[in-house]
Amino acid sequence: MKNIKTLYGLPEKVIFCKTCTLSNQRPHSVSEFKHTKNRKGAIYLNIDKDGICDACKMSKLKGKTINWKLRERELHELCDKYRKRNGEYDCLVPGSGGKDSRYQSHILKSKFGMNPLTVTWPPLMYTDYGYKNFRSWIDSGVDNVSFYPNGEVSRKLANLSIKNLLHPFQTFILGQYNYPPKIALKYDIKLIFYGETHSDYGGPIIETSKSLRSKSFHTYSNLNEIYIAGTKYKELREKYKIGEKDLQNYLPLNEELFEKSDIKVLALGYYLKWDPQEIYYHAVEKTGFQPRPFRSQGTYSKYASIDDKVDDLHYYTTFIKYGIGRATYDSAHEIRNKHLTLQEGKSLVAKYDGEFPDRYFKETMEFLNMKEEEFHQICDKFRSPHLWVKKSNSWKLRHNVNLDGEDD
Secondary structure, three states, rough: OOOOOOOOOOOOOOOOOOOOEEEOOEEEEHHHHHHOOOOOOOOOEEEEEOOOOHHHHHHHHHHHHHOOHHHHHHHHHHHHHHHOOOOOOOOEEEOOOHHHHHHHHHHHHHHOOEEEEEEEOOOOOOHHHHHHHHHHHOOOEEEEEOEEEEHHHHHHHHHHHHHHOOOOOHHHHHEEEEEEHHHHHHHHHEEEEEEEOHHHHHHHHHHHHEEOOOOOHHHOHHHOOOOEEOOEEEHHHOOOOOOHHHHHOOOOOOOOHHHOOOEEEEEHHHHHHOOOHHHHHHHHHHOOOOOOOOOOOOOOOOOOOOEEEHHHHHHHHHHHHOOOOHHHHHHHHHHHHHOHHHHHHHHHHHHHOOOOOOOHHHHHHOOOOOOOOHHHHHHHHHOOOOOEEEEEEEEEOOOOOOOOOOOO
């Protein structure tokens, strides 16, 4: 299969990890405001010569090498240093009231004696269960600041994100990363805690040696280098007539201002061993989190990423762009945490990956001012030829984890 075109820098040869369901087509997390149409400079999951991906190697480190008692002691010392005794907030937890943010705020408050302020950039379209969980999170004993951006602008940017990047989730990600540091600055809070490290998902393993998240995710130095919805900042202002005050909501902090603030953006998963299923049990037992009574389309899970009606569509677009969908991501995690066998994971991928999310699709298209047929046409443009082939008027993957793709 030589000289078949690849899109946005994807590795030409598709390789699956021997110990989970991920492939080397999975992209690393990137700074969303540097995300362009061609994903120039994109980095993808590393799989070594023995066929083992970095996420699986990280899992082994977590199980055998990392001294979690020592890491927890480091967290106690950090909290002792920054804990405020006057009733003011001393740490910030971004989140929507899902299992992860509930665990973070509860454990920091109950075990480490902190007074967290929770901060929410709301989903584009709350699900019923998502909004109920958000309200019950606050009712469980946390203070919260929520920011609802201009709805007309958020819809316009989400529409552009699909057309330019096939990335319906980008505006939410921008808000979740960029808004919390601004609130931390306003309230003089020095610690921001997110959940897992990027290395839990296959990011550089070097992240296991530090708790600080790269400032490249939440700072900028040159406005001319900013892209939102795959569009230059200046073009959004001039061509799409989006006001500067509205675009400012999506921008990160200026790098110089961030450095002066001494704000630290941390991954709680560096200090505490992170297992999504155990996090879920904790959130249910201690904070009243409720899963949905039905599974999410594209996977078998009922409790992860259930806040936004756009969630299911987002994971479907990853299946289009990278040949791996939501069941792949979920099963890979659970295989590494020994909740599934490799074969069970592969079977779940075969059954659910790429399932079209029709539950909220019509409503989402109406919200985004996009015709359904237009969305499908955009999807086809983002199918990389080295991943997809069209046969009998139907798109087929060339390769999959069960090795029964069209070219396997």
